[in-house]
Amino acid sequence: xxxxxxxxxxxxxxxxxxxNGVRVVDLSRLVAGNxxxxxxxxxxxxxxxxxxxxxxxxxxxxxxxxxxxxxxxSRNKKSxxxxxxxxxxxxxxxxxxxxxxxLVESFRPGVMEDMGLSPAELHAINPKxxxxxxxxxxxDGRYRHKPGFGTLIEGYSxxxxxxxxxxxEPVLPPMYLADCMAALNGYGAVMVALREVEMNGGNGQxxxxxxxxxxxxxxxxxxxxxxxxGEVKVRTGxxxxxxxxxxxxxxxxxxxxxxxxxxxxxxxxVLDKIGRPELKEDPRFATNIxxxxxxxxxxxxxxxxxGARDLAENLRYFDEAGVTIxxxxxxxxxxxxxxxxxxxxxxxxxxxxxxEIPTHPVVPRMSGTPGALKSAAPKVxxxxxxxxxxxxxxxxxxxxxxxGAISNGRTAGTKK
Numbered sequence: 574x575x576x577x578x579x580x581x582x583x584x585x586x587x588x589x590x591x592x593n594g595v596r597v598v599d600l601s602r603l604v605a606g607n608x609x610x611x612x613x614x615x616x617x618x619x620x621x622x623x624x625x626x627x628x629x630x631x632x633x634x635x636x637x638x639x640x641x642x643x644x645x646x647s648r649n650k651k652s653x654x655x656x657x658x659x660x661x662x663x664x665x666x667x668x669x670x671x672x673x674x675x676l677v678e679s680f681r682p683g684v685m686e687d688m689g690l691s692p693a694e695l696h697a698i699n700p701k702x703x704x705x706x707x708x709x710x711x712x713d714g715r716y717r718h719k720p721g722f723g724t725l726i727e728g729y730s731x732x733x734x735x736x737x738x739x740x741x742e743p744v745l746p747p748m749y750l751a752d753c754m755a756a757l758n759g760y761g762a763v764m765v766a767l768r769e770v771e772m773n774g775g776n777g778q779x780x781x782x783x784x785x786x787x788x789x790x791x792x793x794x795x796x797x798x799x800x801x802x803g804e805v806k807v808r809t810g811x812x813x814x815x816x817x818x819x820x821x822x823x824x825x826x827x828x829x830x831x832x833x834x835x836x837x838x839x840x841x842x843v844l845d846k847i848g849r850p851e852l853k854e855d856p857r858f859a860t861n862i863x864x865x866x867x868x869x870x871x872x873x874x875x876x877x878x879x880g881a882r883d884l885a886e887n888l889r890y891f892d893e894a895g896v897t898i899x900x901x902x903x904x905x906x907x908x909x910x911x912x913x914x915x916x917x918x919x920x921x922x923x924x925x926x927x928x929e930i931p932t933h934p935v936v937p938r939m940s941g942t943p944g945a946l947k948s949a950a951p952k953v954x955x956x957x958x959x960x961x962x963x964x965x966x967x968x969x970x971x972x973x974x975x976x977g978a979i980s981n982g983r984t985a986g987t988k989k
Contacts, residue, residue: 605753731795818840832891953981954982
């Protein structure tokens, strides 16, 4: 049987979105800034990605020579190659900022000031500009100058200490959790700040967006729980400390399912459907508090039932019983799943290196003003001429290209 293929989507360069007319100057690098501006670009904003001559660092994250992370996170954007070590490169940023609604940067605190691109200087030329400053630890505080990669934040924030099993080491997430949390948090904040400018007549402002704050806020009531109990949350693997049963269980054929019963009614249904209705009256399992306390034994009982049946049989049986259960998939299964394909949660778009690259569509789906796929991720400096030549004039543009202040990624000129 041939492999199932995601729906093929074509680019529509003329598509309009709800953020049409919003210009974004993106000075960020790596994941957080690129994910934030991807959301803006997907909904119609003109995102001008400012890249150094060698390109955004994200381009170096390659799989078999292909810039997969760049291609996924930088669609719908334009690229301008500038040497920001040069006075001319920084001057071009100031010119672009004059007509921008949003500027995003992710330099270490103080670098923008050293380049003459501080918020005060930018607001002097464009008082309405919304400036997003992404860093590891924020623009103030004792750690402001420390390196701010997401890994450090995932450890420092308390997340890793809660993740994993009690008898094993803390576990860092295997994806860009801190960066993506900051990106989505920042995206919402940008929309709030933009509304203040456009609807309330306010001025632009600075959004201080460290990776730490969004991830720490995601831990929710942990600080309050600690104050009440004096206890530190122990790593419990996939078992919840709030509701039971909730875990992953291995099936007879070696697959895994995840099961959650966060309400009293669902927990009672699970006990019925595994053929143990008498446990509903057992003091160890009659209430949620006691089920959590006796989670190891409860998981053993459920695990025996699940382990006697293969994946398909478990899914069919529990689905018919109205129990919240699902398979634990890896990416090879996700890309072939009928639900994912029929919902077009995975699509394919044209790509120079791969022919087609599988990726996510515009998220979320909006009924009245949906986002659109307008263009593939750009090459370094692909839009130099279209954006900068009219602004600078032909002679000045050519001069700055020759000097290396403007770069197409293939050559780096001398510093001026």
